[in-house]
Amino acid sequence: MSETVLDVRNLEAGYEPGVPIVRGASIIVRKSEIVVVLGPNGAGKSSFIKAIAGLVPITGGTVFLDGKDITAAPAHTMVRLGLAFVPQTENIFPLMSVEDNLKVACGILERREIPARIEEMYAAFPDLVRQRSTAAGNLSGGQRQMLAVARALIVHPKVLVLDEPSAGLSPKFVSMVFEMLAGIRKSGVTILLVEQNAKAALAIGDRAYVLVEGKDRHEGIASELWNDPVVAELYLGQRPSHAGKGGAA
Amino acid sequence: MSLQFVVDGLLTGSMIGLGAIGVTLTYSILRFSNFAHGDFMAWGTYATLAVVSAIGATFGKVAPIAPLSFGWPLLVALVIGMAFTAILALLLDKVLFSRLRSQGQAIIVVMASFGASMALRSLLEFTFTSRPTYFSRAIQIAMPVGFGIRITPDQIALLLLTAVLVLGVHLLMTRTQTGRSMQALSQNAALARIVGIDVASVVRVTWVIGGALACVAGVMIGILVQIRPFMGFDMLLPMFAAAILGGIGSIPGAVLGGLIIGLAEAGAVQLIGAEWRAAVSFIILMAVLFVRPIGLFGVRER
Ligand SMILES: Nc1ncnc2c1ncn2[C@@H]1O[C@H](COP(=O)(O)OP(=O)(O)OP(=O)(O)O)[C@@H](O)[C@H]1O
Ligand SMILES: [Mg+2]
Numbered sequence: 124m125s126e127t128v129l130d131v132r133n134l135e136a137g138y139e140p141g142v143p144i145v146r147g148a149s150i151i152v153r154k155s156e157i158v159v160v161l162g163p164n165g166a167g168k169s170s171f172i173k174a175i176a177g178l179v180p181i182t183g184g185t186v187f188l189d190g191k192d193i194t195a196a197p198a199h200t201m202v203r204l205g206l207a208f209v210p211q212t213e214n215i216f217p218l219m220s221v222e223d224n225l226k227v228a229c230g231i232l233e234r235r236e237i238p239a240r241i242e243e244m245y246a247a248f249p250d251l252v253r254q255r256s257t258a259a260g261n262l263s264g265g266q267r268q269m270l271a272v273a274r275a276l277i278v279h280p281k282v283l284v285l286d287e288p289s290a291g292l293s294p295k296f297v298s299m300v301f302e303m304l305a306g307i308r309k310s311g312v313t314i315l316l317v318e319q320n321a322k323a324a325l326a327i328g329d330r331a332y333v334l335v336e337g338k339d340r341h342e343g344i345a346s347e348l349w350n351d352p353v354v355a356e357l358y359l360g361q362r363p364s365h366a367g368k369g370g371a372a
Numbered sequence: 373m374s375l376q377f378v379v380d381g382l383l384t385g386s387m388i389g390l391g392a393i394g395v396t397l398t399y400s401i402l403r404f405s406n407f408a409h410g411d412f413m414a415w416g417t418y419a420t421l422a423v424v425s426a427i428g429a430t431f432g433k434v435a436p437i438a439p440l441s442f443g444w445p446l447l448v449a450l451v452i453g454m455a456f457t458a459i460l461a462l463l464l465d466k467v468l469f470s471r472l473r474s475q476g477q478a479i480i481v482v483m484a485s486f487g488a489s490m491a492l493r494s495l496l497e498f499t500f501t502s503r504p505t506y507f508s509r510a511i512q513i514a515m516p517v518g519f520g521i522r523i524t525p526d527q528i529a530l531l532l533l534t535a536v537l538v539l540g541v542h543l544l545m546t547r548t549q550t551g552r553s554m555q556a557l558s559q560n561a562a563l564a565r566i567v568g569i570d571v572a573s574v575v576r577v578t579w580v581i582g583g584a585l586a587c588v589a590g591v592m593i594g595i596l597v598q599i600r601p602f603m604g605f606d607m608l609l610p611m612f613a614a615a616i617l618g619g620i621g622s623i624p625g626a627v628l629g630g631l632i633i634g635l636a637e638a639g640a641v642q643l644i645g646a647e648w649r650a651a652v653s654f655i656i657l658m659a660v661l662f663v664r665p666i667g668l669f670g671v672r673e674r
Binding site: 176177178197198199200201202203207210213214215217218223226227228229230231278 | 549
């Protein structure tokens with residue numbers, strides 16, 4: 124079994140003191156894996172990965188990235204530590220051009236490395252090339268997600284963390300996003316993915332966790348979880364894929 | 373009607389515009405209206421004046437540079453004054469604004485800036501009295517340049533200086549990583565952190581730019597008009613009107629807004645009398661808020 128990249132142990136986090144949202148959640152993500160986190164609406168999936176990314180105050184537990192304790196690291200240091208995060212909503216700078224959205228994320232790269240790295244992103248996401256000087260706010264939903272992912276990948280992260288990249292997209296874009304993620308993994312990038320679209324996520328994932336009320340309640344091989352009765356039960360009898368359309372961030 | 377108002381308007385507009393850059397940056401990046409910005413101008417001007425006097429006391433009388441009314445001491449003093457004003461702004465942020473900002477209520481920060489404004493102004497009055505003073509009492513001869521317009525060498529130099537500074541800030545905002553970080557922070561603070569931007573350091577840059585330009589604007593007023601403790605406070609309304617007219621967050625907008633208000637003020641003075649000068653900013657401000665609240669270069673929030 125390959126080495127552990129992200130190791131989250133008994134994480135507790137919340138927005139206000141005394142109101143824990145994440146209540147002792149633990150997951151492990153190994154090198155070049157796609158790990159999926161499923162769960163009903165309001166289970167705390169977004170809060171969980173936002174806490175990992177340093178955006179929600181952590182009150183207990185630890186987060187290790189490549190063996191290093193990053194539990195207390197401020198959000199802006201995460202890219203340097205190797206964790207790139209793509210939030211569920213508002214994940215681009217709408218008034219900046221596509222190119223500036225990429226450039227602004229290059230703060231930790233060597234200055235002379237940047238132009239080539241941007242071209243590499245355009246090569247990986249050809250849809251963005253024609254739009255390079257368009258304001259990102261004018262992109263279609265699918266293109267926005269591509270830009271957000273490109274922006275996260277540009278810094279060579281050890282792990283790419285995504286919050287519902289398919290939420291709010293039309294079916295055509297949804298399959299495009301999942302194809303893109305499968306392709307990114309093939310290039311060796313480790314991915315932690317939160318999804319409501321359980322079927323599609325489990326199809327590209329290696330392993331998955333089910334998060335309920337802020338705690339990981341079930342774990343398994345992604346391909347086996349789709350027909351796992353425990354998962355259906357945790358979703359309160361709903362089929363996971365129809366458990367919701369993805370609510371507020 | 374004489375076209376002289378164009379020169380007067382452009383000069384007033386330059387001062388307003390340089391000040392409005394700071395206003396618009398603080399508003400878009402720190403999300404509050406800094407009513408102490410005018411007093412940064414006054415403090416910067418008095419600091420510059422103090423350095424000019426100190427240089428005069430040390431080196432004796434220095435001859436002005438050819439046609440201008442001032443010599444190298446003022447230029448050196450201006451740079452020192454800009455640094456001083458930047459530090460003043462950083463200091464005020466550290467002891468006052470940043471603490472209140474962390475509580476997350478913008479109105480408290482605005483009120484604090486009002487208090488800081490009064491305190492800063494009173495300190496100036498206390499130290500330097502409210503009597504006007506000047507960088508130089510020499511009268512400059514205005515040169516005719518056609519169309520009934522006359523302009524002094526000082527005025528030409530200051531217009532050029534404004535153009536250079538505005539271009540510099542614009543390039544900084546659009547071409548450098550620092551500028552992109554500032555734009556990013558103004559559009560989405562959480563995402564800015566996610567992409568690795570250290571908010572605290574961008575905030576510091578914002579204060580340095582705003583403070584330094586406030587000082588330049590103040591010194592321009594000092595050279596062309598006079599130096600008074602109220603000189604900056606009196607510019608607040610035109611500066612905010614310019615920032616809002618240009619569209620909050622837009623550097624070119626703030627400058628264009630300043631020039632429009634400067635020209636409108638100068639035109640109004642000539643057409644309907646000097647007592648209407650102050651009303652011009654107010655009328656323009658109201659008109660913008662009614663007709664196009666996002667301003668000329670503003671973009672609707674998502
Ligand atoms: N910024 C916030 N401040 C306070 N409470 C919040 C905040 N964001 C989320 N919460 C609360 O945290 C709980 C979990 O929300 P979270 O968004 O993490 O769930 P989720 O599993 O991502 O849901 P969804 O599937 O709808 O995206 C909810 O009860 C929500 O009200
Ligand atoms: Mg969510």
